[in-house]
Amino acid sequence: MELDASLLLPGQPIHIPARAPAPQLGPGTYSRDAQIRASVLGVPRFQGSTLTIPRVRPQPPSPNSVVLGSVTRLSPLQAMISISVVDGVPLPPGEEFTGVIRTQDVRATEKDRVKISDCFRGSDVVRGTVLSLGDARSYFVSTARNDLGVIFATSEAGATLEPVSWQEMRCPKTGRIEQRKCAKPEGL
Template sequence: MASSALPGQLLGPTKSNNIGAGTHISSSNLYASIAGPLTSNPSTSKSSPAPTISISRPSGDLLPEVNTTIIGKITRTNPRQASLSILALGPTGAHVLREPLPALIRQQDIRATEVDKVKMAECFRVGDVVRANVISLGDERAYYLSTARNELGVVMAWSEAGNVMVPVSWREFVDEATGAREGRKVAKPV
């Protein structure tokens, strides 16, 4: 099991895991409700031998710096930029923030090439989890981020039908349940 979780992340089936703090159940599966470090405590009950999975709020104040890799969730998009909340620092989200921080990915910072052909709707959707790099501390409103490297982009996405999708190329995810394909700026796995 991963050492930290992001909101909406699948933690496992409820038949082999008990619900704990910071988690919720949907369709017989256990999901993360908040971002934070995961703990798995052995069961003390004879009727339910499965461990209890919990997520706790992180402690300490971490702030991103220029060239820091972050994990964030898209909150809003328009044709020129995507707004997101920075949830964790590090390529795998190892350092979860106590409070989300506001950030922007501008159209010109999505890809390194063919910047003028980038369409925001084909790169990001609200709810996508993104790995990005801090390129500027920005202003008092938001950090500025970039996904202009192969290992940066969408790492987790949900289809319009609400199903978790899997990447099939550097620019497309597929909903395995419905077969629907949706465009994204896909991050190469690290």
């Protein structure tokens, strides 16, 4: 029996082919309202006639891993981020890694004109790729592609900022423009 092999979040329905017999439910699955659902993050698999979802084990970042993290500290030469998602897999609570985005790793062009304060602010959520292990405590992270950069930010007025260009976001409450290194939204 063939299943859709995509990663499911807890609560998402598991689509079983229409003519297939009802499977036995194993670890990582449950039934609610006549619908089989995932109870853990993972990819559904059949083990005989039993449907299971083995847990996805988070891995530490490695070169080329896509990471999500929030900005914790800024200096004129770098932004520190607390990495909480590695290659789409959330890390367990309390297990986070530190990333450093240096000025030369913010964008691919005009690297010498980058001002960290114009690209990131504290608590911004950033998508980046791991370049390498930096020092003993952190990873070097890059946002030098169009799909990388700030994906979520809050304005000074407390509203969620909306990207208007690759370097600007607008507050929907006040209309004020704030500088950021924006990630191009997926699908555009």
